Amino acid sequence: SKPWLTFFCCQLIALSGVSERRRGLAQEKMTENGVFSRDKVLTIDTMNPTVKNVEYAVRGPIVQRAIQIEKELREGVKKPFTEVIKANIGDAHAMGQQPITFFRQVLALCSYPELLNENMFPEDAKNRARRILQACGGGSVGAYSASQGIDCVRQDVARYIERRDGGVPCDPDNVYLTTGASDGIVTMLKLLVCGEGASRTGVMISIPQYPLYSAALAELGAVQVNYYLNEEKCWSMDLSELERSLAEARKHCNPKALCIINPGNPTGQVQSRQCIEDVIRFAAKERLFLMADEVYQDNVYAEGCQFHSFKKVLFELGPEYSDNVELASFHSTSKCYMGECGFRGGYMEVINMDPEVQAQLSKLVSVRLCPPVPGQALMDLVVNSPQPGEPSHTTFMKERTATLSLLAEKAKLTEQILNTVPGITCNPVQGAMYSFPNISLPEKSIKEAKALGQAPDMFYCMKLLEETGICLVPGSGFGQKDGTYHFRSGHPSLLKHFITAFHILRWV
Amino acid sequence: SKPWLTFFCCQLIALSGVSERRRGLAQEKMTENGVFSRDKVLTIDTMNPTVKNVEYAVRGPIVQRAIQIEKELREGVKKPFTEVIKANIGDAHAMGQQPITFFRQVLALCSYPELLNENMFPEDAKNRARRILQACGGGSVGAYSASQGIDCVRQDVARYIERRDGGVPCDPDNVYLTTGASDGIVTMLKLLVCGEGASRTGVMISIPQYPLYSAALAELGAVQVNYYLNEEKCWSMDLSELERSLAEARKHCNPKALCIINPGNPTGQVQSRQCIEDVIRFAAKERLFLMADEVYQDNVYAEGCQFHSFKKVLFELGPEYSDNVELASFHSTSKCYMGECGFRGGYMEVINMDPEVQAQLSKLVSVRLCPPVPGQALMDLVVNSPQPGEPSHTTFMKERTATLSLLAEKAKLTEQILNTVPGITCNPVQGAMYSFPNISLPEKSIKEAKALGQAPDMFYCMKLLEETGICLVPGSGFGQKDGTYHFRSGHPSLLKHFITAFHILRWV
Structure with missing residues (x-):
């Protein structure tokens, strides 16, 4: 970024005789900007070839673009949306799911055992923390x-x-x-x-x-x-x-x-x-x-x-x-x-x-x-969650049931909404945390994608991201039968979900 | 563990005609106990050969034996010692080092953000926790x-x-x-x-x-x-x-x-x-x-x-x-x-x-x-530790300095003590958390070890463990010049350390 500085330094080095030593360096060259540069030891050609074959769509190009768009939004760039909805990953807390109180209480007690002296924590949380700490070297979760x-x-x-x-x-x-x-x-x-x-x-x-x-x-x-x-x-x-x-x-x-x-x-x-x-x-x-x-x-x-x-x-x-x-x-x-x-x-x-x-x-x-x-x-x-009769049991069960019900509700709603969209067919979501609907893409879009060297569903998801801010993962990242196209969507909160469906509707 | 039960079940299967299907299973055999058993798919001969080449002495045979000995002690087996001193690993908290209060306060706050409403935590701890939580998806350390x-x-x-x-x-x-x-x-x-x-x-x-x-x-x-x-x-x-x-x-x-x-x-x-x-x-x-x-x-x-x-x-x-x-x-x-x-x-x-x-x-x-x-x-x-002027700075600096001084003191003491033992030469411990002294082993021990197919320093460390309860890692686990022998010792608390030296003294 400061070519003149590098150039100046190189001149200085040359004058000071350091260049004598430089001759020992292999494969060096002078670039346009006057910077001495060697070929790297580790290049795309000399690196581990099996690593190059690795692909991981869930955090791939779509997600990288989503992160860029978020940055652009923060910088005030105008978009047809105000927020990126990341439905690319099963990241429940990021989607607003609340942690289980009991779990977090015990984790806080384990992190800072001074809290065992406070009255604000239920006894069963304290007992669990004591038991875990006793099993740790020196009574610390900081021990291996x-x-x-x-x-x-x-x-x-x-x-x-x-x-x-x-x-x-x-x-x-x-x-x-x-x-x-x-x-x-x-x-x-x-x-x-x-x-x-x-x-x-x-x-x-x-x-x-x-x-x-x-x-x-x-x-x-x-x-x-x-x-x-x-x-x-x-x-x-x-x-x-x-x-x-x-x-x-x-x-x-x-x-x-x-x-x-x-x-x-x-x-x-x-x-x-x-x-x-x-x-x-x-x-x-x-x-x-x-x-x-x-x-x-x-x-x-x-x-x-x-x-x-x-x-x-x-x-x-x-x-x-x-x-x-x-x-x-x-x-x-x-x-x-x-x-x-x-x-x-x-x-x-x-x-x-x-x-x-x-x-x-x-x-x-x-x-x-x-x-x-x-x-x-x-x-x-x-x-080893709270058992009936323990002070945290009721709250624990209430939180657990509420979360699982909400997840079930979202799964059902997602399936229903997606199936109302022309060109989209979604199997019943029986479990887990995603929908993987089939999308029929117009012949025109498939051609356009192929001309760009992109998988058609990648092209679709990229367009959807650019136009609506919804971040999904194309089916090609998971594999699918040749000639079929899909995307994977996590189940974001309900309101956002309707918006998602609405936008998909407009685009197909 | 219940061969008669397995045998009984196998008989039942044979009578019920399931054995017809069994003929389809490859490489099966009847063992002495009457148990049908197949060769495993994954055996030492068919597994990844590079994994077999992996060695990791720091948690190797000596440590496994140390864990066994601890179990024997708990079960009441009589030994010439009452406690295993694990000096095999740089595990500071397990050796009694105390965590930094500020760090653990912030971690507790991050785990259970309800604590942000409590008066018991200093403001700088709360601020750090808030900043970290804001950077997490959904404000939760449970998000990716x-x-x-x-x-x-x-x-x-x-x-x-x-x-x-x-x-x-x-x-x-x-x-x-x-x-x-x-x-x-x-x-x-x-x-x-x-x-x-x-x-x-x-x-x-x-x-x-x-x-x-x-x-x-x-x-x-x-x-x-x-x-x-x-x-x-x-x-x-x-x-x-x-x-x-x-x-x-x-x-x-x-x-x-x-x-x-x-x-x-x-x-x-x-x-x-x-x-x-x-x-x-x-x-x-x-x-x-x-x-x-x-x-x-x-x-x-x-x-x-x-x-x-x-x-x-x-x-x-x-x-x-x-x-x-x-x-x-x-x-x-x-x-x-x-x-x-x-x-x-x-x-x-x-x-x-x-x-x-x-x-x-x-x-x-x-x-x-x-x-x-x-x-x-x-x-x-x-x-990003507490800065001068922040409420936790004084305590943080006091704790940090005390820990580093203690580590320095232990390093010095270890070096001094080891160098008083005939047959042991220890270089100055300038830094890190271990000593790696040279040990001269009697020709007799070297022969005895070689007869057992053991590295002589492994033999030494194993004897030391059995006789004194001190768990060290032999130099052969780290590599050393041929014909030289060493061990690595972490720096346990002072008293234990003297005992260590005393026992080594007796054995060499």
């Missing part, structure tokens, strides 16, 4: 925990899983606390990937998928094996499609794992018990390691739908399956009624993992020292 | 932040760096908040690694090193290029050794980066300004990307020693260097006077990074969504 997570938190997680799954036993030694679910998923994929060429590890993921999976697989250089969800049947999983996908993949790689997101992201379906059973039998027959992403396990809205954990169904199928099928399941503090994304709390449970591999897993997680301790504390509160 | 970190925190970090470096400019866009320093270091290494065979990326690291580096390089399949610190000259860096190491490495890989830990871990040296200058000139001449791990920047104890950031020295060398040499520097909330390891806060600053590569870096960090927000808040407080 064990790499696998604080012992008593893992025990509480195990008891939670047992309750959830009707008594199926859970060994705390199989529970690993994580930095959000993403961390656990990437760690598991890392263990699985090996081989080269036709024996390279393949990992089956649904299309549409949550792009963490494609991003992690690209980074690890694994083969992404797509199986398509059936949009006509409310995004269900078809056994025949799994079979087709696997047979296809076996021609060019070694498929070793099958990932399922239930309730679905971005597609919002909740899988039936029968479907989960079929998937488990398929995995057993075909020798696939199962990865069940169950972070939306409390987000089930549609009547007749119910969350079934893969683990529970696995054990109900009998020891033939429960003794053999390898499963990792993931949970998080970021979704459900908590929505505490910023704390990066989560856990994974591994089932039937080879003990030698599990020792390697334990070693691997130790390199990163430990998951954030406040996130571990929060995970503990989620799995 | 931008992937690079909260804007205003990155701005505060940039101003801190400018103050620290005597006005050298820092662009907040070059600051990335991280999940502890480890996260930043691994991310940078990930960008750098590429190529195969003789063109595979090599990364130069000091020996002894902090094993995060060797672990990350093993996982990424990069080539670890060792340069040895000079123990005779208080673990200084010799230019001739850098040259030897590089020339050697170029025969079999493509060395692209040079990592420096200053103040040193595990070796506790503080590099002179001259040394840093030499290293920068060397990196410029040899075209190496510099990675400066500066997490102990406030932990400087020895008289005549001073912390010089690589960035400051880089800029003082003039535009020939400051316009060209690529540098990433790392800081953390875990060390210095804070010791807040559990929050996993940190930042990295990148300098002269190719803009295309930086765009890739920004994309890469977005996949993990964001660093933990409480850790980001804490990082903000560290770089």
Whole structure:
């Protein structure tokens, strides 16, 4: 930005004889502005090529443009709207969801234990905080925990899983606390990937998928094996499609794992018990390691739908399956009624993992020292929430129910509103936190997009952002059947939602 | 654990005809106990081989045994000691260091903003909390932040760096908040690694090193290029050794980066300004990307020693260097006077990074969504601590000074005590948080260790643990010159420290 200054300095260096030494520097050149500059050591051509293959649409170009527009609005640039509505991400608190009072009280007590002497906190909050602090080195959440997570938190997680799954036993030694679910998923994929060429590890993921999976697989250089969800049947999983996908993949790689997101992201379906059973039998027959992403396990809205954990169904199928099928399941503090994304709390449970591999897993997680301790504390509160008879129970239940009802209401409204828009078809949102409607785009727009080298739904979402301030993620970021177009929308607050629909209506 | 139950179930399955379906399962076998079992999909032979190569001594076998011993003590097993003293890790709070009151007040306020209405908190704590909350989506630390970190925190970090470096400019866009320093270091290494065979990326690291580096390089399949610190000259860096190491490495890989830990871990040296200058000139001449791990920047104890950031020295060398040499520097909330390891806060600053590569870096960090927000808040407080005139300033300074003095005192005492033990020689601990003394082991012990297939210093540390309860990390976990033996010891509280020395004395 100050070429004259650099030029002046360079002249000075040249005069002072420093230029003698400079001759030793390789690949240097004089630019137009008189600045000496070398080629960089690290360039787009010399960097890790697998990193270049990573794509993550949820925070991709649309979101970057949205951030720019927000800045322009602050600077007074006139737009047809006054506010950017970020529906690109499932970020509940950013959308106005209130945190659970009890959780935040305990976290404040853990952060500043002096507060244990104050009368303003209920006894159960204080007891939870004392218990967590006692489990921390030096009684401080500022100490490292064990790499696998604080012992008593893992025990509480195990008891939670047992309750959830009707008594199926859970060994705390199989529970690993994580930095959000993403961390656990990437760690598991890392263990699985090996081989080269036709024996390279393949990992089956649904299309549409949550792009963490494609991003992690690209980074690890694994083969992404797509199986398509059936949009006509409310995004269900078809056994025949799994079979087709696997047979296809076996021609060019070694498929070793099958990932399922239930309730679905971005597609919002909740899988039936029968479907989960079929998937488990398929995995057993075909020798696939199962990865069940169950972070939306409390987000089930549609009547007749119910969350079934893969683990529970696995054990109900009998020891033939429960003794053999390898499963990792993931949970998080970021979704459900908590929505505490910023704390990066989560856990994974591994089932039937080879003990030698599990020792390697334990070693691997130790390199990163430990998951954030406040996130571990929060995970503990989620799995060990106020019980009937405890002073915070009533408020906790009221807040939890209100949040889940509001989420259910928004899901229903979104579906209804989107389906009133010509050209948009939205499946029932049975669970999770998003809609993933199908959009018919005019031939003209598709051509215009292709001329610009853009995916047509990216073109659509970009236009929508520029004209209405609504930030969505194009379906191409999640994957979709060729020739179909979608977007993923989070469920912002009701009023904003109507505005969204109104604007979409104008544009299609 | 219940073989009879499994056996019974298997019989039931066989009778019920399920066994028909079982024939479809590949590689199944009947074990001694009558349990049907398949080979696992994921075994030690089929898992990612680079993960197997990872070693991380700081949480390795010694620490695992220490945890077992703690359990045995709780169960009443008699030992020659009553408590395990964990000196294996720089975990200040676990060793009794007290958190900074101001930091914890602000964190409590951020966690539970209701507390902003209470009179018990000083105004400056409330103001900091309000500012952080305003920068969070929905005013909640439970919202995701931008992937690079909260804007205003990155701005505060940039101003801190400018103050620290005597006005050298820092662009907040070059600051990335991280999940502890480890996260930043691994991310940078990930960008750098590429190529195969003789063109595979090599990364130069000091020996002894902090094993995060060797672990990350093993996982990424990069080539670890060792340069040895000079123990005779208080673990200084010799230019001739850098040259030897590089020339050697170029025969079999493509060395692209040079990592420096200053103040040193595990070796506790503080590099002179001259040394840093030499290293920068060397990196410029040899075209190496510099990675400066500066997490102990406030932990400087020895008289005549001073912390010089690589960035400051880089800029003082003039535009020939400051316009060209690529540098990433790392800081953390875990060390210095804070010791807040559990929050996993940190930042990295990148300098002269190719803009295309930086765009890739920004994309890469977005996949993990964001660093933990409480850790980001804490990082903000560290770089934006109470100022003179603010109500918390006096207490903050008192606490900060007391902690740093105590750390300095412990460092001095450790060095003195260790040097009174026959067979142990300890360099002056100029900074950081560890001693790394040289131990002469009796020929008999070395033979005994080798017969057991153990590194002799691992054998020593294991004996020490079993006989005295003191948990240290053997030098072999950090690397050392062949035929020399060391251990790394954190600096536990004073009394414990004397006991440590006493026991070591008995055993050597």
